[in-house]
Amino acid sequence: MQMDKRERSLLGFASALLGFLFIILVKTQGATASLLPLPDTSVPSLIQTEQENQLLVAENDKIQLEVGKYTQGQSAFTLANQQLLDAKMNAGLVEVFGEGLRITLDDSKRVATEEDDAQLFLIHEQYIRGIFNALWNGGAEAIAVNGHRVTTDTEVFCSGSYIQIGGTRQMPPYVIESIGDANTLKSALSFYYVWFRLGDLQDQNGITRKVEVLSKVVIPAGKLHEYHYAEPFKEGT
């Protein structure tokens, strides 16, 4: 088909306009995309630095106070002794008491039929660990399981028919006791999937998931292991 002059110029004009629109559109798209990644990258590192700063300020104040005590001539023995007691308390090597929760977990007494998955009738290591995690997150100050204090070194490791906890063999029922604000601890539990999972297993398969609020829970002292590899960090080494 032959186009006359006017038609050609109109077509040319329309094409130019379309091209212009297209370029602007691409530019806009690029700009919108570049707006996105900002919050994800800087915010976590900012929170991290800010939190570290707060802690450093608190720590520095503490040391300053201690240096002050030394320079004022307080007995070095008293000071070091106080520090030893604090460290023992922090590390979980002091027997403590206070309000808290007692959680009991037990395997199902029901016999699994051939069609059942027998694993769904037992308490597994990850449930115990999940509960520790929820309790610590809810501000627990001390935790023990079957009378063994949970410290930094404590592992909860499935070894077949028993669960190894802090180097000891533990069998069900697993009684987890914790000290802290009982209401906060209870709501912390219900915040996590593990608690609902255990509830379902209780309803469906008859495992035990029991929680009691106690005004006095006694948690034993943990043990200090010898360190063979870790030594205090020295600047410049």
Place this chain on the structure above:
Amino acid sequence: MKRWKRSLALPVTMVAIALGFMISLQAQTQKNVSAAEQISAERLTKMKSVLTNSQAKNTELQEEHQVLLEQLDAARKKVGTDPDLLAQIVKLQILDGTQAVQGPGIQISIDDRKSNLPIGTEDLATIINTLKFAEAEAISINGQRIVASTSIVRSGSSIILVNGVPINRSDGIPYELNVIGNQEVLLDYFSKLEAPNLKANGMAVSVTKKVMPIPSYKRAYVFEKAKPLIPQ
């Protein structure tokens, strides 16, 4: 000159109106985007300056911390604190994590960026548990020291909090664990019990033997409800 065909008049008018509308809309969008770009640039600059300030403050505080520690050390030496007592305190502080440590161990790098199943809090908790089982003496993950009361939880859809601090990295290896202890045992347990699962999920895992420092636990221990059974 040839006359326009009547039948073309209506479609051409409509196309012209549509084009006009698009142009004005585009102009408006362009204006908005320019404004948004400007706001974003301003925000980025502000955020950067806040972050820089915060980091500068951090460096300053770290230096102050170092100076104070030296002063404390000097003050203790001056009054002659029993070295056995101090050694005992240090040992306890390695356990409670408030003492930064160094020693031989392994460094584990986990890259889940190409995995269709990114690493979860339960995976990290399982790895740490296995390392404790292998008698690790100190563990850190992305610089956060693991202590008894460490919780590993998810915040929102993608942020992982360890000790209440986000550990996600914007670039580089996403997860790095430093572990001090018996290198052979740590390597053996991790390679046999944990690495296969991670690799099966498409993650890149590497372990190297190293002598390295592990930072201290930065949160303060607070006891409001727990009291010593035997008064001290």
